[in-house]
Amino acid sequence: MEKADLETYQVQLSQVELALSTDPLNAELSSLKSELQELIELTKAAIAQQEAAASSSKSEGSRKANGASASSKSFVAGDDCLAKFSGDGQWYPARVASVGGASENRQYSVVFKGYNTTELVNASQIKALPSGYASPAPSSGVNKRKLTKAEEEEREKKKKKNEKKLEVKAAKAKEQTEKQVTWQKFAKKSEKKGIHIAGVAGTSIFKTPENPLGRVGVTGSGKGMTEVKLQGKHKFDPTADEAQ
The missing domain is CATH 1.20.58 (Methane Monooxygenase Hydroxylase; Chain G, domain 1)
Known part of the structure; x- marks a missing residue:
């Protein structure tokens, strides 16, 4: 007009x-x-x-x-993205683990990088990474979010579990050391008494035998069978009692 x-x-x-x-x-x-x-x-x-x-x-x-x-972009498993965390409503770098739901109502299972926290988000809670976006290292403190109570409990649980494993390993190692020391003491005492124990004082049962017919690991291998003296049948002699 x-x-x-x-x-x-x-x-x-x-x-x-x-x-x-x-x-x-x-x-x-x-x-x-x-x-x-x-x-x-x-x-x-x-x-x-x-x-x-x-x-x-x-x-x-x-x-x-x-x-x-951009918001309606279709993501597939393995895609990097930004997802909204339900704990604080902020956007964090994540990776799509799986995709489900109908085409008009997609559901994405995402894993937040640096936290290994998995959440289910819809299409409005996920978006593509900005051009030139560099995901910060978890230890850099950038884009750091506070862990939820459930995550803190899970982390504490894993920490205690790992500590328990270390304690068990340390106890087993100590027990093995004690057994080894006890065995060495026993072997030394036996050696003083003239009892030879294979594996002690540098002698091993797996030592190559000097006999060419011997076998490794077989005690007395190559020496042949032990001869056994045959005993005759006992005969009763009545004169033996009279002589006594």
């Missing part, structure tokens, strides 16, 4: 200027000319304002469309 009015005002101004060219001293025409010039300036300003508003609205619509397109 303003553009049509502007054209009308400009035509009227040209007519007034034409009339003034023949009657330059006409005060009424001069006043009308000033009014038309003022109307033209105001109309131009209004048109410029409308165009700026329309351009801004178009830009905002485009931005929202791009945002909606």
